[in-house]
Amino acid sequence: MADPAPVLVLLGGAGDLSMRMLLPSLLHLEMDGLLPEGLRVIAVGRAEGDAASYRKDVKAHIKEKAGEAWDRLSARLDYLSTDAGKPEGAEALKDRIGEAGLIVIYYALSPSLFAPVTKALSEAGLIGENTRLVLEKPIGRDLESSRQTNAVIAEAAEERQVFRIDHYLGKETVQNLIALRFANALFEPLWNNLAIDHVQITVAETQEVGDRWRYYDEYGAIRDMLQNHMLQLLCLVAMEPPSDLEADAVRNEKVKVLRSLRPFTPEAAEKDSVRGQYVAGMADGHPAASYEAEVGRPSGTETFVALTAWIDNWRWKGVPFFLRTGKRMAERRTEIVIQFKAVPHSIFGPYGDRDIQANRLVIELQPHEDISLTIMNKRPGLNGEHMRLQPLPLSLSLAKALGEEGGRRRIAYERLLLDVMRGDPTLFVRRDEVEEAWRFVDGVAEAWAQAGVQPKPYPAGSWGPAGASGLIERSGRAWND
Ligand code: BG6
Numbered sequence: 001m002a003d004p005a006p007v008l009v010l011l012g013g014a015g016d017l018s019m020r021m022l023l024p025s026l027l028h029l030e031m032d033g034l035l036p037e038g039l040r041v042i043a044v045g046r047a048e049g050d051a052a053s054y055r056k057d058v059k060a061h062i063k064e065k066a067g068e069a070w071d072r073l074s075a076r077l078d079y080l081s082t083d084a085g086k087p088e089g090a091e092a093l094k095d096r097i098g099e100a101g102l103i104v105i106y107y108a109l110s111p112s113l114f115a116p117v118t119k120a121l122s123e124a125g126l127i128g129e130n131t132r133l134v135l136e137k138p139i140g141r142d143l144e145s146s147r148q149t150n151a152v153i154a155e156a157a158e159e160r161q162v163f164r165i166d167h168y169l170g171k172e173t174v175q176n177l178i179a180l181r182f183a184n185a186l187f188e189p190l191w192n193n194l195a196i197d198h199v200q201i202t203v204a205e206t207q208e209v210g211d212r213w214r215y216y217d218e219y220g221a222i223r224d225m226l227q228n229h230m231l232q233l234l235c236l237v238a239m240e241p242p243s244d245l246e247a248d249a250v251r252n253e254k255v256k257v258l259r260s261l262r263p264f265t266p267e268a269a270e271k272d273s274v275r276g277q278y279v280a281g282m283a284d285g286h287p288a289a290s291y292e293a294e295v296g297r298p299s300g301t302e303t304f305v306a307l308t309a310w311i312d313n314w315r316w317k318g319v320p321f322f323l324r325t326g327k328r329m330a331e332r333r334t335e336i337v338i339q340f341k342a343v344p345h346s347i348f349g350p351y352g353d354r355d356i357q358a359n360r361l362v363i364e365l366q367p368h369e370d371i372s373l374t375i376m377n378k379r380p381g382l383n384g385e386h387m388r389l390q391p392l393p394l395s396l397s398l399a400k401a402l403g404e405e406g407g408r409r410r411i412a413y414e415r416l417l418l419d420v421m422r423g424d425p426t427l428f429v430r431r432d433e434v435e436e437a438w439r440f441v442d443g444v445a446e447a448w449a450q451a452g453v454q455p456k457p458y459p460a461g462s463w464g465p466a467g468a469s470g471l472i473e474r475s476g477r478a479w480n481d
Contacts, residue, residue, distance in 0.1 A: 005038030006421065007100040009093065011084050011117060012108035013043020014054070016212065017136065019061040021167075022108060023073075025413040027062060031069040035076075036421055042078045042096055044089075054079035085117045090124035097126070104420055106134040110215060114139065115152040122156035134163045134420055137228040137429075138219065142445070143438035150431050163420045164429040168229040170412030170419075173365040173398070175427075177236045177336070178245075180363070180371065187361075188241070190340070192315045197358065198477055199321045200337040201233050204329040206283055208460070209303060213295045220301040225325040227441040231258065232429070234321055237336060238311055247426040251433060258436035262310040269447040271474075274456065274467040276304030278328040281459030288328060288460035302455045303327045306468040307444065308475075322472050322479070328460040334366040337480045348387055355379075355389035362480060369398040369409075 008026075010018050029035050043054055055074045062070070080096050082089040097103060105121065107114055114135060121127055133153065140146025153162055168174050181187060190196070203225060209216045216224060232254070239253035264272070277299070279290040291303050304326030311321065338361040346353045356376055364370040372395040379388040419427055447453075456465035463469075463481060472479055 003101045004099045005040060006036050006102040006104070007097050008039060008041045008417075008421075009097070009103065009105045010041065010043045010108055011106060012045065013079065014045035014047050014049070014057065015108055017108040018043065019058065021411060021413045022106065022417070023058050024062055025411045025417055027069060027073050028411065028414050029418065030073040034418060035073075036102075039076055039421075040078060040100075041073075041076050042080055042093070044080045044082060044084050044093060046081065046083055048081050049079050050081070051078045085113055085120050087120055087123060090120040090126060093121075094124050094126050101130060102421065103128075103131045104134060105131060107136060109136070111136075111138055111140060111149070114149045118152050118156050127156045127161075131157065132161050132163055132420055132423070133157055134165060137164070137166050138223050139164060139434050140438065141219065141223060143435060143442050146434055146438050150434070154431075159431060160425070162431070163416075163425060164431075164434060165413075165416055166228045166232050166429050167412040167416065168232055169427040169429075170414070170416040171365065172410065172415075173363075173369045174233065174236065176369075176371075176398075177233075177363065178250075181236075182241055193317050193319045195340055196319055197339045197341045198319055198475075199234075199237060199339070200335075200472075200480060201230060201237070201321065201323045202333060202335050202337075202479070203230060203233075203325040204331055204333045204463075205325075205327050206329060206332045206461075208278075208283070208288065208328050209291060209294055211294075213291075216303075217295055217299055217301045221303055221305045221325055221327070222441050222444055226305060226307075226323065226444070227437050228429075230323050230325055231437045231440070233336060234309065234323065235433075237338070238316060238321070240315070245426060247424070247428075248430075250426060251430045255430070255433050255436055256313075257311060258433060258440065260311045260313040260316075261436075261440045262312050263440070264307075264443040264447040266447045266450040269444075269451040269453050272471070273305065273307035273444065273448070273453070274324075274465055274471050275302040275448060275453055276306075276326060276458045276465040276468070277301065277455035278303050278326075278460045279457040281328070282461045283328055284461075290460070291328075300454060304329075304455075304458060304464045304468070305444075306464060306471050308471065309440075320475065322477075324464065324468060324479075326458075326464050330461055330463050332367055333364070335480065336363040336365070337361070338363075339477070348389060351386045352389055357391045360480070371396045371398070 012018055055077050082092045084090055084093055140149050235254035235257045238257045242249040242253045277291050281288050292299050306324035309321040309323055340359040342358040346356055360374045362372050372393040374391040375394050376389050377392050379390045458465045
């Protein structure tokens with residue numbers, strides 16, 4: 001007899017993440033025929049409704065009205081109106097699931113619900129051998145609460161059943177970082193403090209916090225972005241070569257980087273970090289409201305953070321990592337800049353000395369996918385008495401280079417949803433990684449609290465508070481703006 005069909009349960013099935021990311025991802029997978037045969041999707045939410053009203057809602061949210069694929073996906077969708085954190089809710093879900101092979105339970109919920117929901121599901125006997133739990137970031141609000149949540153989860157399920165999502169790891173360009181570093185012999189000998197001057201990681205968003213403020217106001221930029229996406233990018237840039245791509249081989253190397261992060265101190269807080277919050281300004285040519293106007297009351301939460309991180313190990317001794325992220329910034333741009341050191345001695349005379357710039361590798365992840373390396377060249381022509389120089393980019397636009405073959409740009413969640421269903425944890429975050437990342441972020445929060453660092457205002461549509469330039473310029477360097 002064939003195995004019973006798999007079930008994907010979306011807790012928070014009517015919420016923002018499900019509507020904006022998870023269901024469109026499922027539709028794309030459906031279009032490509034990649035969803036497991038017979039898969040049922042049960043969305044769970046507290047709002048009233050049934051399968052028919054839910055399908056209508058989802059259809060209204062999804063941009064691509066892909067005829068046949070939508071019909072197929074729609075036929076898989078079911079809706080259960082209940083509170084899965086209550087015993088009767090968990091029982092109702094169990095009944096609705098009925099007989100199933102694999103059960104994937106996706107927590108598209110506020111992190112504060114992870115523990116109570118897990119307890120209720122476990123008591124209802126819903127977490128068995130064939131259950132996988134998918135947890136959205138952030139797990140907890142600090143190290144202590146994340147440990148408590150992870151402990152409740154560890155009582156209910158084994159670590160192999162727990163898939164902690166950081167959707168940045170599902171992005172094609174983020175995985176490409178691993179290919180760039182470890183499939184080219186060119187970079188690795190230079191990937192250290194002998195050749196690299198500093199690293200910049202920028203995740204700038206133009207979007208406002210908007211109606212997510214209830215969640216965001218409690219977390220802020222350090223918990224929403226730094227603790228997870230930014231530190232994951234830092235790990236992939238800084239980690240030692242893993243022995244292979246097996247999940248734990250990669251995760252062991254990432255955790256070593258996190259453990260080497262120098263703890264933040266109150267003395268470093270003023271010098272090495274900038275906290276900001278947007279005030280009214282202009283975004284995309286239109287007047288934009290302040291963060292506090294969105295929240296509707298005064299708030300001490302940061303919507304921007306820039307800081308200098310140091311990795312205390314042999315490879316990175318003395319190389320600052322400048323990190324910054326913010327909402328309502330001048331541009332949407334996610335990039336990693338590897339700034340190499342200057343030539344040790346210039347032979348080009350006074351003009352050449354002025355012209356010459358150190359090589360810079362820019363890995364742009366969003367909105368364009370581009371890798372470019374600036375190389376110094378001779379300026380064409382006779383140049384008078386002295387040779388003149390200019391930097392030119394050696395550029396690999398992935399869209400241009402791969403053309404059709406590059407294919408449609410996928411939503412990061414597509415890859416991750418498939419990996420969960422296949423049971424491949426490589427692109428998911430292990431418990432110790434989450435906890436080490438919290439250790440660093442707690443240090444930043446504590447240093448700010450002790451040093452009394454408050455968010456500095458920056459106009460919506462700018463590159464953050466003035467201090468963000470000062471942070472990097474004090475060391476004689478500049479952001480790649
Ligand atoms: C989420 C954060 O994890 O990532 C959001 O909670 C943020 O605040 C988003 O906007 C950014 O993701 P992306 O893929 O648009 O860069």
